[in-house]
Structures are given as structure tokens and as C-alpha cells.
Amino acid sequence: xxxxxxxxxxKLFAKNAPVGAKTSFRRPKYDFAVAYPDPDTLPLEGLANAxxxxxxxxGKELSYYPDYVGLLSxxxxxxxxxxxxxxxxITAEDVVITSxxxxxxxxxxxxxxxxxxxxxxxxFLYLGTLRQMRRYSADVVGxxxxxxxxxxxxxxxxLNRLKGEGKRVKYLYTIPTFxxxxxxxxxxxxxxxxxxxxxxxxxxxxxxxxxxDLRFGGEDVTSIHSLDDSGQVIYVGSFSKIIAPGARMGYxxxxxxxxxxxxxxxxxxxxxxLAAMAIEEYLKHEMYQHIDEQNRSLIVKRDAMLASLGExxxxxxxxxxxxxxxxxWLEFPEGTDLAAVQEQSFAEGVGYYNGTQFSPxxxxxxxxxxxxxxxxPEMVYEGVSExxxxxxxxxxxxx
Amino acid sequence: xxxxxxxxxxKLFAKNAPVGAKTSFRRPKYDFAVAYPDPDTLPLEGLANAxxxxxxxxGKELSYYPDYVGLLSxxxxxxxxxxxxxxxxITAEDVVITSxxxxxxxxxxxxxxxxxxxxxxxxFLYLGTLRQMRRYSADVVGxxxxxxxxxxxxxxxxLNRLKGEGKRVKYLYTIPTFxxxxxxxxxxxxxxxxxxxxxxxxxxxxxxxxxxDLRFGGEDVTSIHSLDDSGQVIYVGSFSKIIAPGARMGYxxxxxxxxxxxxxxxxxxxxxxLAAMAIEEYLKHEMYQHIDEQNRSLIVKRDAMLASLGExxxxxxxxxxxxxxxxxWLEFPEGTDLAAVQEQSFAEGVGYYNGTQFSPxxxxxxxxxxxxxxxxPEMVYEGVSExxxxxxxxxxxxx
Numbered sequence: 143x144x145x146x147x148x149x150x151x152x153k154l155f156a157k158n159a160p161v162g163a164k165t166s167f168r169r170p171k172y173d174f175a176v177a178y179p180d181p182d183t184l185p186l187e188g189l190a191n192a193x194x195x196x197x198x199x200x201g202k203e204l205s206y207y208p209d210y211v212g213l214l215s216x217x218x219x220x221x222x223x224x225x226x227x228x229x230x231x232i233t234a235e236d237v238v239i240t241s242x243x244x245x246x247x248x249x250x251x252x253x254x255x256x257x258x259x260x261x262x263x264x265x266f267l268y269l270g271t272l273r274q275m276r277r278y279s280a281d282v283v284g285x286x287x288x289x290x291x292x293x294x295x296x297x298x299x300x301l302n303r304l305k306g307e308g309k310r311v312k313y314l315y316t317i318p319t320f321x322x323x324x325x326x327x328x329x330x331x332x333x334x335x336x337x338x339x340x341x342x343x344x345x346x347x348x349x350x351x352x353x354x355d356l357r358f359g360g361e362d363v364t365s366i367h368s369l370d371d372s373g374q375v376i377y378v379g380s381f382s383k384i385i386a387p388g389a390r391m392g393y394x395x396x397x398x399x400x401x402x403x404x405x406x407x408x409x410x411x412x413x414x415x416l417a418a419m420a421i422e423e424y425l426k427h428e429m430y431q432h433i434d435e436q437n438r439s440l441i442v443k444r445d446a447m448l449a450s451l452g453e454x455x456x457x458x459x460x461x462x463x464x465x466x467x468x469x470x471w472l473e474f475p476e477g478t479d480l481a482a483v484q485e486q487s488f489a490e491g492v493g494y495y496n497g498t499q500f501s502p503x504x505x506x507x508x509x510x511x512x513x514x515x516x517x518x519p520e521m522v523y524e525g526v527s528e529x530x531x532x533x534x535x536x537x538x539x540x541x
Numbered sequence: 542x543x544x545x546x547x548x549x550x551x552k553l554f555a556k557n558a559p560v561g562a563k564t565s566f567r568r569p570k571y572d573f574a575v576a577y578p579d580p581d582t583l584p585l586e587g588l589a590n591a592x593x594x595x596x597x598x599x600g601k602e603l604s605y606y607p608d609y610v611g612l613l614s615x616x617x618x619x620x621x622x623x624x625x626x627x628x629x630x631i632t633a634e635d636v637v638i639t640s641x642x643x644x645x646x647x648x649x650x651x652x653x654x655x656x657x658x659x660x661x662x663x664x665f666l667y668l669g670t671l672r673q674m675r676r677y678s679a680d681v682v683g684x685x686x687x688x689x690x691x692x693x694x695x696x697x698x699x700l701n702r703l704k705g706e707g708k709r710v711k712y713l714y715t716i717p718t719f720x721x722x723x724x725x726x727x728x729x730x731x732x733x734x735x736x737x738x739x740x741x742x743x744x745x746x747x748x749x750x751x752x753x754d755l756r757f758g759g760e761d762v763t764s765i766h767s768l769d770d771s772g773q774v775i776y777v778g779s780f781s782k783i784i785a786p787g788a789r790m791g792y793x794x795x796x797x798x799x800x801x802x803x804x805x806x807x808x809x810x811x812x813x814x815l816a817a818m819a820i821e822e823y824l825k826h827e828m829y830q831h832i833d834e835q836n837r838s839l840i841v842k843r844d845a846m847l848a849s850l851g852e853x854x855x856x857x858x859x860x861x862x863x864x865x866x867x868x869x870w871l872e873f874p875e876g877t878d879l880a881a882v883q884e885q886s887f888a889e890g891v892g893y894y895n896g897t898q899f900s901p902x903x904x905x906x907x908x909x910x911x912x913x914x915x916x917x918p919e920m921v922y923e924g925v926s927e928x929x930x931x932x933x934x935x936x937x938x939x940x
Contacts, residue, residue, distance in 0.1 A: 147771060148771060148772050149740075149745065149771040149772045149773035149796070150798075151653075151745065151796060151798050151799045151802075152798065154653050154711055154712070154745065155652060155653065155802055156651065156652060156653055156654050156655050156658075156677075156802075157655050158655075159651065159652045159653075159802040159805065159806070160802070160805045161801045161802060161805065162609075162801060162802065162803070162804030162805030162806070162807065169605075176605075176606065178604050178605055178606070179604055180604070181601040181603075181604035182601075184600060184601060184603055184604055186596040186597070186600035186601075186603075187596075189592075189596060189600075189815070190592055190593040190596045190597070193588075193589055193592040193593075193819070194589040194592075194593070197585040197586075197588060197589045198585070198589070201583060201585035201588075202580040202581075202583060202585075203787065204583060204585075204785035204786065204787030204788060205577050205578055205579070205580035205583055205785055205786065205787070205915060206568075206575075206577055206786060206787065207575065207577070207781075207786045207787070208786070208787050208789065210561075240809060241640065241808060241809025241810065241813065242809050242810055244808075244809050244810050245808045245809030245810075248808055248809070249808070252555065252558065253554060253555060253558045254550075254553050254554065254555055254558075255555050256555050256556050259555075277805070278555075312553055313553070341548075344548075346548065346550065346553065372546060372547060372548040373547050373548045374548035382606075386603035386604055386815070387603065387604065387605060387606045387607070387810075388602065388603030388604070388605065388606070388607050388813075388814035388815055389603060389813070389814070389815045390607065390809060390810060390811070390812075390813045390814065390815070392809075397548070397550060399549075399550050399551065400550045400554075402560045402561060403550075403554055403555075403558040403559070403560060403561065404561070405561030406558060406559045406560065406561030406676070407558070407561070407808070408561065408808065409640060409643075409644045409647055409648070409806070409807065409808035409809070410639060410640025410641050410643055410644030410647070410789060410791075410808070410812075411640065411641055411643050411644075411786075411789060412789070413789075413809075413813075414640065414787075414788070414789045414812075414813035414815075414816045415787035415788070415789065416588070416785070416787055416788045416789070416813075416815075416816040416819065417813045417815040417816045420592070420815065516604060
């Protein structure tokens with residue numbers, strides 16, 4: 143302000159205080175970049191009713207500071223769900239509610255990572271997790287995958303190589319179900335061998351199962367957590383996909399010794415109890431019915447994307463048909479550069495993320511992830527065609 | 542489990558991963574320990590209605606990940622409120638929404654604290670903040686206060702002494718309005734001189750104003766933030782007291798260079814948008830009416846406490862009459878030990894926190910903070926009498 147010197151904080155910052163994210167980007171007309179769920183099947187009426195019921199019954203509990211581990215009734219609901227759907231042998235005592243699975247992932251990464259520690263991941267992985275791993279200076283090493291999941295021989299070879307180099311591997315992070323961005327679901331056989339290999343190297347498995355409810359084809363495969371009796375598996379899940387990302391509700395299940403450390407990285411006290419009450423009351427009555435409805439809507443969008451991909455990219459790209467989840471992983475010929483034109487494509491109305499953003503080594507400019515959850519089937523269909531036009535215009539693919 | 546070795550995480554933990562809080566304690570019959578608000582004036586009906594209205598209007602927005610800085614309409618409401626009530630010269634752009642003010646406080650402390658850095662506080666302060674400062678290994682130095690706030694001569698002397706010792710002071714944390722636990726409101730004169738002294742030493746002021754709305758007597762004093770044109774003041778506030786602690790909704794206002802750092806310590810993405818939508822819609826229409834109603838209820842509870850204190854502690858303790866906030870600060874004669882019997886008192890049904898818990902130096906066993914916000918007036922009245930019986934029974938005070 144006029145006549146006064148501005149105060150400067152520059153010399154006061156902590157040494158380990160990086161500059162964080164403040165603003166979000168503008169959304170393009172056809173937004174295939176972010177894995178948002180379907181806005182038309184959000185349970186808005188159900189949540190409003192549930193909020194009223196829960197407030198009438200338990201509202202006065204809000205006058206207390208929430209339990210750090212989260213609302214007990216929601217922890218019970220989550221434990222029941224994981225026992226039923228994922229064959230896990232747990233109780234509510236094992237569950238901590240977090241602000242989306244993103245908070246759980248961050249808490250676990252902070253608990254286990256000193257700068258330079260190696261973590262193992264699939265060769266491409268959810269960029270939010272990759273960003274958190276880098277934030278805490280992990281050395282992220284990707285392992286090659288095929289359509290069944292991470293390749294055991296590649297994992298074993300990577301671990302042996304790292305051992306030979308004297309490097310300290312802290313954990314193996316995997317998204318075994320509808321892997322993001324790759325789309326496959328790891329087979330039972332691969333899950334068992336991953337557990338065995340990691341176990342023999344004394345490395346815990348960090349299982350991120352946040353897409354598991356969005357299955358509209360194929361068969362469920364049991365959780366890695368359910369295959370382990372030793373306490374070697376950390377499990378995180380989320381309601382972002384079946385309630386809404388804005389509801390910020392996720393959870394973690396981990397051995398108590400780890401949970402106790404992770405809790406020291408939980409910000410802002412217990413997870414929002416107002417939201418937790420509404421979500422618990424809603425899910426208690428309508429969870430599976432809602433999931434069915436949502437998946438019926440998603441499959442139509444997936445099909446719209448597959449149809450338009452066939453028409454527009456049949457000669458230029460390859461993809462697998464996803465049996466669930468929110469995205470298709472496109473592979474263009476080696477040498478295609480989808481990274482260079484990505485920003486321009488956003489500006490011209492079509493958003494996508496290219497492979498380099500999901501790769502620990504920054505590889506994969508010839509891959510793109512297209513998410514179909516949010517736009518209407520018509521917009522999905524149109525948008526994929528529009529993407530082809532954008533890529534042609536910029537000479538990335540031939541018309 | 543039988544036949545298998547348990548996996549151990551012990552050797553995998555990050556060096557700076559302390560063991561965090563997992564469980565909360567059992568609440569005593571008469572709970573004067575925690576500054577909970579009045580459960581009977583929580584706006585439950587209003588929040589349920591607001592949730593429905595907001596979901597009907599904006600619900601589909603929940604399908605996106607929330608903006609990291611929080612819901613724009615709530616940021617606007619907060620900015621308007623701070624301009625109107627606290628004379629601050631800000632806009633929504635300056636506001637970041639956090640999961641309670643606790644998250645804001647933690648983010649700011651992390652941004653500004655390297656282990657061993659000195660931070661200045663009032664001689665007794667909110668124990669949640671003190672805990673966070675210690676968590677990041679700050680060297681917390683308390684400055685003597687009287688009924689007008691921190692004593693300027695003491696502040697000046699402390700800063701000069703620390704300067705002489707070559708110590709690095711990072712910020713001055715203050716709760717200027719209804720100081721927790723001391724109860725006073727800092728006078729305008731003191732605010733100005735604090736700003737001047739801190740400014741001349743190049744030290745920012747961290748103003749925690751989370752009790753400001755709970756005024757039922759005396760006159761408002763303008764915010765320290767409003768007295769500064771240089772960008773030297775960080776401000777945090779909360780809806781925990783006027784909506785509910787379980788709603789986990791607070792905010793910070795800071796110069797952008799600091800906010801950008803602080804954002805890197807924000808866990809779990811943007812603050813819960815489902816809760817933010819309900820709170821914004823509710824406050825937009827009923828904020829001041831609700832605050833009035835709440836304060837009319839609180840004054841009755843305060844009066845019940847003062848009456849019972851007079852009857853039960855008139856000869857043994859001293860206290861000031863709070864004009865707002867949620868607690869009375871009791872001073873017993875030097876040598877009285879309220880720390881030794883505190884746990885026993887909880888077990889026998891009367892909860893309070895003794896002074897040592899609020900003191901950077903662990904002083905003040907002859908002080909106790911009694912919160913009157915949560916119990917009914919009858920329970921407040923009874924409970925203070927019961928506290929006297931407990932203290933007599935254990936020989937802390939004479940019958």
C-alpha cells in the first residue's frame with residue numbers, strides 16, 4: 143500500500159517448505175483429463191435426505207471435536223464393506239477415515255519416506271500419488287507391466303538390482319484393480335506372486351483400491367490385503383468415485399504400528415464429520431443400488447468412447463476395453479508426441495493427460511489417458527472426434 | 542495370525558515420523574476441559590435445509606475435485622465478513638479455506654518453522670497450537686501478560702534478549718480476542734504497540750481470532766490485521782465455534798508468498814466441499830441471527846459458572862469475568878497443584894485442564910481453565926460445586 147514498505151516473508155520460510163498449488167486450471171469443453179465421476183448420477187437427493195436424518199438423530203455430536211480416526215459408524219460401515227466385498231479380515235478398529243484417499247496416501251508416504259528412499263510402482267501410475275512421492279523426495283522406480291499386471295520376473299529383477307546397488311526399498315505401491323492409468327485388473331495369480339516376492343524381500347505392499355466399485359464387466363478379483371496374513375499390506379480406498387470427489391471421504395487400513403505414525407501427518411483434526419454423517423446414513427441404505435445405477439451410466443459412456451475411438455483412431459492407436467473404472471489408455475506409435483501438444487489441445491477445448499505425467503521416468507509421450515466419466519455420452523463421442531481433429535491439425539497424427 | 546510371522550514396519554519408518562494421536566479420551570460427566578460450543582444452539586435444522594438447497598443448486602459441482610483454496614462462494618462470504626466485522630482490507634482472493642483453524646495453524650507453523658526456531662506467544666496459549674509448535678520443534682517463548690494483553694515492555698525485552706543470544710524469531714502468535722485460556726481481549730493500544738514492536742524487529746504477527754464472534758459483553762476491538770498496511774499479519778479464523786467443531790471449517794488470510802508455501806502442507810486436497818456448501822448457504826442467510834442466539838445461550842452458562850464459582854471458590858481462587866468466549870481462567874494461590882489431581886478429577890467425573898498444559902515452560906499448576914460452553918446451565922452450576930468437592934477430597938483446597 144502507498145507509503146509503506148511491504149513486509150517480506152522470504153527469509154522466514156522453513157527450509158523444507160516448497161511452493162504449493164494454489165489455483166486450479168480452467169476446464170476445457172471436452173474434459174478427458176481428470177477422472178471425475180458422472181455428475182448425473184451423483185446421489186444429491188439421497189445425500190440431502192441422509193444429511194437431515196443424520197442431523198436429527200446425531201447432530202449434537204457435532205459440538206465435539208471429531209475423533210481423529212473418524213466417525214465410528216462410518217468406520218463400521220467401511221469395515222463391513224471391505225469384509226464383504228474385498229474379503230478382508232478386519233474390524234472398524236482397523237479403519238481410519240481420511241479426507242479422500244489422497245490424504246491417506248500422503249500420510250502413508252510421509253510415514254515411510256526419507257529423502258532418497260526407493261519406492262516401487264507400476265510403470266505408469268496415478269499422478270497424484272507420483273506427485274506426493276516426489277514431494278517427499280522418494281526415488282520412484284517403475285516396473286514393467288502387461289495386461290495381467292506387474293510382471294513378476296521384472297519385479298524380482300528390479301528388486302535384486304536395487305539390492306545389489308545397496309538401495310533401500312520402502313514399499314511397493316500398486317493399483318491392482320482398474321489400474322490408473324493402464325486400466326487392467328491384476329490377476330489373482332499375479333497378486334499372489336507379488337505378495338510372495340515382496341514378502342521375501344521384506345517390503346510392504348501399498349494397495350490403492352479406489353476404483354474397485356466401478357466394475358461393469360468381468361469378474362472381481364480379491365484384494366491383495368485378503369491374501370496376506372502377516373500384516374504386510376496397507377490398503378486405501380475412497381468414496382470419491384461412488385459419492386463424489388467434493389465429498390472428500392476416503393479411508394486407510396494398516397497395521398496399528400503404521401497407523402499410529404501416519405496419524406501424526408493427518409491435518410486439521412478428524413475428517414469432516416458433517417460430511418461423514420451424511421455419507422454414512424446414505425450408504426447404509428443405498429450403497430449397492432447406487433453403485434449399480436452409476437455403473438449402468440458409465441458403461442454407456444465407455445461405449446460412446448470406444449465407438450468414437452474406433453471411428454477416429456482405428457488406424458493410429460491401440461487400446462484395451464476397460465471392464466470398469468473411468469478411463470481408456472491409448473497407445474500411439476512410438477515417436478508420437480502427445481506431450482508437446484497437450485497444452486494447446488486444452489486451449490482448443492480438448493483435455494487429456496499424456497503418458498509422461500504418469501511415468502516415474504517421464505516416459506510415454508506416445509500414450510494418452512482419456513477419462514469418460516464426466517461428460518455425457520454425446521460429449522464423449524463428439525470430444526474424441528474433436529481430439530482427432532486437434533491432433534491432426536497439429537500434425538501429431540495423419541488425417 | 543497362527544503359523545505366520547508378523548510383518549514389522551519398525552525399520553521402514555521415516556526418521557521424522559513421530560507416533561501420532563489415534564484415540565480420544567472418555568468424556569467426564571462434567572466436562573469443563575474442552576472448549577466445545579453449546580450443543581443446544583447448533584443450527585442443525587438450518588444446516589439440513591441449507592444442504593438441500595445447496596445440493597439442488599450446485600450439487601453437480603461435487604463431481605469435480607474441489608479447488609485447493611476452497612469453495613469460492615464461501616471464500617467470498619468469509620472475505621465480506623472479515624471486511625465488515627474485522628475491518629480487514631481483503632477480498633476472496635486472499636482467503637484459503639481449511640479443515641478448521643487447526644489445519645491453517647499447522648500449515649503456517651510448518652511453513653515457517655525449522656527445528657530450534659524461536660516463536661513468541663502469550664505466557665499461556667491454546668494447547669492445540671502449542672502442541673503443533675512443539676511437533677515441529679519450535680522453541681516456544683512465552684511473554685508475560687496482564688488484563689490488557691501481552692505487556693509491550695516484556696515483549697520488547699524478550700526480543701532484545703533473544704537478539705542478544707543470536708536466536709532467530711520466526712513469528713509472534715497471539716489470540717488477541719478472548720484469549721484462550723486467559724480470557725482477556727487485547728486493547729487497541731496494545732495491538733498497535735505489538736504491531737510496532739514486531740515490525741521494528743522484522744517479525745510477522747500470527748493473529749488467531751477464532752473466538753471473536755462469541756462476544757456477549759464489552760466492545761469489539763478491531764483486528765490487528767486491519768491496523769497493518771505492510772502485509773506483516775497472518776490471520777486465522779474458524780466456524781468451529783459458530784457452526785460446530787465437527788463441521789471442520791476454518792480459514793486463513795495471509796500474504797500470497799506465505800499462502801503459496803502453506804498450501805504445500807495442506808492434506809487431502811481442497812477442504813470438504815459438501816460441508817462447505819451447506820455452511821455457506823446457511824451462513825449467507827442466518828449468520829448474525831444465529832450468533833446472537835448462541836451468545837444469549839452462552840451468557841446464561843457463563844453466569845451459572847460465575848455464580849457457582851462465587852459460592853464454591855470465593856475464598857480460594859480469583860477469576861475475571863469473561864465478556865465472551867467459552868472459558869473462565871481460575872487462579873489459585875501459588876503452590877496449589879491442580880496438575881497432580883487432574884487425571885483423578887476426570888475419573889471422578891469433573892474434567893478441566895490445568896495451567897501447565899497451556900504454558901510453553903510448563904508453569905502454572907495453580908491455574909485451571911473451565912469451559913462452560915457445552916454443559917447446560919444446571920450442569921455448569923452443579924459441576925463447579927462438584928469440582929470443589931473433588932479438590933477438597935484430594936486435599937488440593939481446604940473445605
